[in-house]
Amino acid sequence: MHIQTHFLLSWLVADQGESVSKRDLLIVTLCGVGPDLDGLGLLMDVKTYHLWHHTVGHSIFTGLLIFICIAFLMKNIRLATYASLSFYLHLICDFLGSAGSDGYIWPIYLLWPFSLEKFLNPYQWPLASPINLIVTSVAMLYVMHRASVKGYSPIILFSKWLDFELVKVFKKWFRKT
Ligand SMILES: [Zn+2]
Numbered sequence: 001m002h003i004q005t006h007f008l009l010s011w012l013v014a015d016q017g018e019s020v021s022k023r024d025l026l027i028v029t030l031c032g033v034g035p036d037l038d039g040l041g042l043l044m045d046v047k048t049y050h051l052w053h054h055t056v057g058h059s060i061f062t063g064l065l066i067f068i069c070i071a072f073l074m075k076n077i078r079l080a081t082y083a084s085l086s087f088y089l090h091l092i093c094d095f096l097g098s099a100g101s102d103g104y105i106w107p108i109y110l111l112w113p114f115s116l117e118k119f120l121n122p123y124q125w126p127l128a129s130p131i132n133l134i135v136t137s138v139a140m141l142y143v144m145h146r147a148s149v150k151g152y153s154p155i156i157l158f159s160k161w162l163d164f165e166l167v168k169v170f171k172k173w174f175r176k177t
Helices: 003-014 022-043 046-052 060-073 077-096 130-150 160-173
Strands: none
Touching (some): 003 022, 003 130, 022 046, 022 060, 022 077, 130 160
């Protein structure tokens, strides 16, 4: 799915429970968006992109590594669980709906680096599908509604001031002034 969809869904995973710290929100959200860093090869050329995309960032072992690192280095099982959940949700979303407009089904190398077996979903819908648009729109509406209730939005990860101003708007929209 698109990066903005991953961002919104990861935020929803991150923002569970009361008084989640900004650090934890950032870590869990990044773990849901970060897998696509293996697509940065596109900055070099298409061949590098196709060689690396859906490999290191989309391996189940990377998710496991994230869990182990956070659980043991940060000694935080709760954070490790949400971070890996966010990561695996990204993989599921890509598996479901990230086909090319030409019908090309993106394989995911779930067992990378131990195996280069391609995992293909023959029912994968295109990235530009209305389904992805609906998922993104519903997630965005839900995120905005939650922001109006909780008093902060994902924008807090970038700017406290902008988040404050946006939440004011969301509160108006959802009549919570
Ligand atoms: Zn991805």
